[in-house]
Amino acid sequence: MGCFNDIRLFVACFGMLLLTDIMAGVMKKSSLTTIERRFNLPSTTTALLASSFQIGSLTTVLFASYFGSRWHRPRTIFIGSIFLVLGNVIVTLPQFFGGIYEFQDIASNASSSTRARITECGSHNDSSDMAEIHCNEENNPTNNLYILLVVGMMINGVGGSALQPLGMSYIDDFAHKRNSPIYLGLTKAIALVGPMMGYVVSSFVLKLWVDIGWVEISTINITPTHPSWVGAWWLGLLICTSGIAITMIPFPYFPKKMQKQKYKGKSTDEHTDELDEKPSKRDKDDNESAQTGSALSREKKKFIATMTSLLKNHFFHLILLKMYLGNLAFVGIANFFPKYLEVAFGVSASKASLLTGVINIPAVIVGTLIGAFTMKRCNVGTVGATRMIAVATFLASACIAPLLFIGCDTIDISGITTPYENGTYDNLPAVESACNANCGCDSGTYAPVCGSDGVSYISPCHAGCVGAEYDASGLTQNFTECSCIAATRESVSWAKPERCQLSNCGDLVFVALAFKSAASLFAGIAATPMYIVMLRSVQVDQKSLAIGLYLVIIRVLCWIPGPIIYGAFIDSACLYWGMKPCSDRAYCKVYDNKAYRHRFYGMIVLFNILSCMVAIALYYVAKRVQKKEKRDSTDVPLKDENLNGVETKDDPDVEEKLM
Structure with a gap:
C-alpha cells in the first residue's frame, strides 16, 4: 500500500496513538484523589498504583525494544496497543463490581444506600451489637477491588513498553537526518496535546457523579467542592480507551522498512546522500541471518553484544543521568500536581485538572515546537544542542524555585x-x-x-x-x-x-501556574535536543535498544520508586487522618499546607538543580570531544557543526573517543 510507505503518515499516526495513550494515562493520574476517596486509600497506596504501570513495562521493555525492532516495528506497536486497551478496561472494572459509593453527608441526616450516617453529639452511644450489625450491613468488596487497578496498570505497562523505542527509532531511521529533529519534535508535540485533552476531559467527567447511571442523580445533595465528592473517573478512561482502539488500526499496514526520505531543501553536507545509503550494522546482520539461518542463541549473543556496547558508551551514560534527574523532578509533577492544587489552593478535582490542562500543558507543547524548529532552522550542532539543553534547564529551575514560597496557609x-x-x-x-x-x-x-x-x-x-x-x-x-x-x-x-x-488565598493559584508554565516552556525547549543527542550518540542499529535501556533505568530508579517517595513525603505533612466507619483504611483529610508545599517542591527544586549541573557537564564534555576530533582528523564526521549530520553509528574510532 503506497500511502503507508510515507514516513510523514507514520509520524501523524504514531503521534495520534501516543496522544490517546497519554490521555488515558493523564485521566488516571488526575483521578488519584478521586480514587483515594472511592477506595479509602492513603497517598502511598495510590502512588503504588502509579508505579504499577512502570513495573509492568519493566518486564518487557528491553526485549520488546530489541526483538521488536528486528521483527516488525509497526506491527509490534499494534500488538502493544491491544494490551493498552485490555489494561484500561480492567482498570475500570472496580467501578462495575464495587457497588454503590457511600459518602458522608451531614446535610441529609439519614441512612440510605448512598449515604453514611453522620450524627450529632451523644447520638453515637448505640450498643456495640447495633454497631456491629451496621458494619456488617455496609461491608462491601470495594476495599480490595483496587487490586484490579494494579493488574490493569501493569498490563498497560506491558503494552506501552515498546511504543516509544520502536516508534521514535522508526522515524529517525527513515526520515532524512535534516528532517529527523522536526519530525521527532512534531511527534512529541502531538503527543503532548494528550495531557491537555486528558485534563480537560477529566475536568468534565469528574463533575459527574461516580455512580451516574446507577443512582438517581437528583438524590445526590453534595457538589464537586464537597470533601466527599467522587466523580466519574472511569467514564473518561473508557473514552480515551476508545481513542486508542481507533488510532492503532493503521499500524499493521506500515512496512517493516521504507525507503529513506530524500531531503528537498538545500543540503549543507555534500556527502549526505552517500551517508544515508550506507547499510547499517543491523542490515548486514539481517542479510547474514537470512543466509545462515537465525537461531535463538544467535539472537541472544547479538542482544548481549549490543547491550555491552551501550554500557561501555560513557557519553550515553551522561545523557542518561541528565534525563534521569529531569524525570525525578517530573514524576512528582505528573502524579501529584493536580492534587497539590486541590490541597494548596482549595480548588475542586475537576478545576485542578482543567487548570493543569489548559494552562500548563500548552506551555510544554510550545516549548517542544520551539526546540524542534530551532534545531532544524538554525542547523544546530552538537555543542549548540547541549548548550540549548543547559540554558533551558537552568531557566526551568529558576522558574520552579519561587513555588517554594507561593501558597496558602492551612485553613x-x-x-x-x-x-x-x-x-x-x-x-x-x-x-x-x-x-x-x-x-x-x-x-x-x-x-x-x-x-x-x-x-x-x-x-x-x-x-x-x-x-x-x-x-x-x-x-x-x-x-x-x-x-x-x-x-x-x-x-x-x-x-x-x-x-x-476552602482556601485563604485562592487567587494565588494563577501566580503559581504562571511560574509552573514558564518552567514547562523551558523544559519543553530542551526535550527535542536531548532526544536527538541521545539517538546520535549510539550506532544506528542500537537506537531502539538505547531508548529501551533509557526507559528501563528511568522506570526502575525513577517512575517506580518516585511516586511512592513523593507520596510518603506528602503523607508526612498530614495533620488529620480520616477513616470511614467499618473500615481500617486511613486517608489524609487535612494537610499542613506549608509543610506539603516545602516537601513537594523542595524535592522538585533539588532534582532540577542537579539536572542543571549535569546539563552543564554534558555541554563541556561535548565541546571537549569536538575540539579533540578537530585536532585528530578533519575527516571524522562525528561532532561537526551540524548535529543532524552526526554519524557515530558508522565510525567505530569516533565511538571509542566518546566512551
Missing part, C-alpha cells in the same frame, strides 16, 4: 490547626476536648461544619452540637446547641454543614 480547623477554647497550640492536633468529651464521636470522622464563630470543625459531633434544624425536604439547615462553639450576643451557638472556607 483554621478547631482541634487541628487552632485549639478549642481554653486549649493550647502545643497539644495540636487534638480533636477531643472537654466540650465534646462525652459525645462519643467516631474517630477518623471528617464531615466539616462551619461554626457561628467562623471556625471550621471536623464534624457536628466534634463541635458538640446536640440538635439540628431541618427544612421542608428534611435536609439539615443548621446544627444547634454546640457546646464547643462560643455563643454570640445575638444568638446561641450553631454550625452549618460546610467548611467556612
